[in-house]
Amino acid sequence: MKNDTPLLEVKNLDVRFAVRGGDLTALRGISFSLDKGERLGLVGESGAGKSVAAFSILNLIARPGYIAGGQILFEGRDLAAMGERELRRIRGNRIAMIFQDPMMTLNPVLSIGTQMVEALKAHRRISTKAAREIALSKLRKVQIPSPEKRLDQYPHELSGGMRQRVIIAIALLLDPEIIVADEPTTALDVTIQAEIMALLLDLCEQEHVALMLITHDLGVVSQVTQRMLVMYSGRIIEQGPTREIINDAQHPYTQGLINALPQMGEPGARLFQIPGSMPSLKNVPTGCPFHPRCKFATDQCRQTMPEYVRSGNVDVACYEVSNLIEQEKRMQEAGS
Amino acid sequence: MLAFLVQRISQAALVMFVISVIAFAIQDGLGDPLQEMVGMSVSQEEREALREELGLNDPMVVQYLRFAGKAIQGDLGKSYFYGKPTLTVIAEHLPATLELVIGASLIIMFLSVPIGVYAAIRPQEWLAKFFMGVSTVGISIPVFLTAIVLIQIYSIGVTVEWFPEDTGWGQWLNGALSTEGGMPSYGRGEDLTYLFGTWNSGFFTERGLMHLVLPCISLASIMLPLFIRLIRAEMMEVLQSDYIRYARAKGLSAARINFLHALKNTMLPVITVGGVQIGIMVAYTILTETVFQWPGVGLMFLEAITRSDIPLIVAYLMVVGLIFVVTNTLVDLIYGLVNPTVKLTGKKA
């Protein structure tokens, strides 16, 4: 654990959606931090609130969503309380974002060059010519074939993989501190997913950019991130060093996720499945949101939300885990 | 580009063919050229001979081909009422209608885009809600009723003092909006400027413009709310798209996002609809011109119907059909030029 302040620190973030008949809570008490150059994974099923978390870092939640509480501290300044003008200086410039679907991300009626140059011009006093030079150099970095040609092309003239390369190039344009990548390869062909992911990781390492990788693919997270967060129903239920969690997951949900990985099962055997499905935001159960699917669930789990407990370097929100830790402690005391 | 052009033009030719067949059928079914040419006194035999001579006993296809051949050469017959070639009659009336359409289109363009965009960007503000409310009422008022009400207001007599009397423009506006010497509501007036051919324009004199105001407003009144609603709806949809959110994530200014990223995507479908609406506007000129006794092709067409002036009706159909087809084709071509995702080259992307 380092002592200096982290690059990004999210504290107790609550995000809600104002809909007919009251608010829905999308994120509840989210806290985590990201250091310079670190690679952080955020995993969970779809609907767990991963994308909302990603967008909230840039304070870009679409209406009717809003930040209901908490802080997003970037270099000590709170993005959640910042005005639109100041936020604009950070967006794209200090914190860049990569969206899920490259087919939908680029504006269809503007050329690639325009969309790259405008990003540079929004943050730097720079001539169009110089901006095009920078754009070109970044396109070379993402290894796009004949980059000069691409600047004058329109998004529909590029394949999905190429578009995602362009988007990675745009993310790198202003040498940001952080890149938030929201499922950057999910919408791509399986054959090029690994290629794009490797490119993204390489570049982040080369340029010393911190990466927050949002994905439902536990395999990717286990391979490339240093720390990970596991989200369930708008809560972080477990977070810590990736290797520790993968090797010895504490929360029953995380255990389930890991056991469901194909490489965990015997060849030919049925894959493990967590029974049931994640509750929708409209009817989150009381207590621990995972309790209806959990084999360890007790009355306590059904009534109150568990606090975080520390097991090794991992923070877990689970009564079963905290009870086990208690037990262990008592046994050690009894033994000594 | 060439393939696209050829495809669109052949489509247009096909549509014109269909229209000409319909026009021919109307002429054939309703018009009896003999009735007009000769009186009752002519004997049956002479009639028969004349029919033969005129080729009225030829097979339909031959008659159609003759009709189409003449039409291509600009001969659509003579008007019963005017005693002149129908195309000459139409050419004399067309400028008045075109000026009406141009005037109304200008009003629509300059009002619908800012209002629609504003209502999309700030949907919660009372002014936006007010505009949308007025638009809903607007599309519910038939265009001829708007015209009648406008005339009615100016025939009762009003004195407008909304603008400061001590400034030149205020005085002018007050005078123009007041009825004394105010807005004329019948015809095009006398003060027309000769441009070329049969075109006498009302755009270049104060009186001529005054005559245009009420007819243009009432013609615009039906389209304006439609365009405002369309632009607002398109823009709101665009504003929710991923690429707009991405533009925000890049840290672009709100102005650039709204007026470049969003507006360009909004206007593309609006262009297509706009082309169709121009056609619809030509139909509405019939109503506006009737109320204002505006000497354009709409009024001429309606008079031709009451006078059973079949050749003129047929010629009107052909000309209006041609106008529709040409504007639609032009709009498609412009759309193809503006929208990069339409492949004009025919080359695979």
Next chain:
Amino acid sequence: MTTATLSRWDRFRESFLWYSFKRDKVAIASFVVLVLMVLAAIFAPLLAPTNPYDLAQINIMNSELPPVGMQGADPAFPLGTDAQGRDMLSTILYGTRVSLLIGFGAVVLQAALGILFGLLAGYLGGRVDSILMRIADVQLSFSTLMVAIIVGAVFKASFGNLMFGEIAIYMLIFIIGVAEWPQIARTVRASVLAEKKKEYVDAAKVMGFRTNRIMFRHILPNTLSPIFVIATVQIANAIISEAALSFLGLGMPETQPSLGSLIKSGFDYIQSGSWWITLIPGLVLVVLVLVINLLGDWLRDVMNPRLYKG
């Protein structure tokens, strides 16, 4: 099909439609006004003080009397009289009846044509689709009002004034119905194309159902809500189209007036100061069309939640 429609309708009522209707004051007010107008039109023969079709009840001496509240008004004629001495209240009640009848009739016809052609185009695709949609395109680019005016003019020229007057209601229903079918056909086609991709259609095919059974019993019920939204707005459009045709003298004769022909007949007298002959039926027409449009807007917003999702 009735049961499928009904249960769908019930589901709507129980969930969202009814809920948002109760919360929307504009929708409630529009609905109430519309129901009142429809009832007044249906019961016009009972409500109207006189029968405007009955020449014996008309006295030319009563012509151009102003509405109550103005000088020279006769309390027997609360909304005044027209140039022929007919009671305006009665003619408006009967006129609303005619306008609504033509509006509904034309929409029923265009819905029938539109659903049939839309289903055929969307489900069969290929050549049928391209021919039908080309016709629809041409007709739409020519504008429905123009098509209606031309068809009306041709009919009028071929039937003659008197004959046309007698069958005007059916003619107008036919003209407007035929002129407007592409609107509904396009909507139906679009939803059929969307529905066709779904699995239940494949399932029906695998089970060996015939084409028309799949189209009408399986696909159609799932395209009903957009049809419903469009049809509502189309009633308003049909009423306006009828008024426009009548105003041009291509619609209802003055002896059997609709709101449009009332406006037309009053237009000749507006310069002499008898504004009520034109403007009162005009106001009724605007209110009628407006409440239908407002209901249509509301329906579209409720049934198409895409506009509201964040």
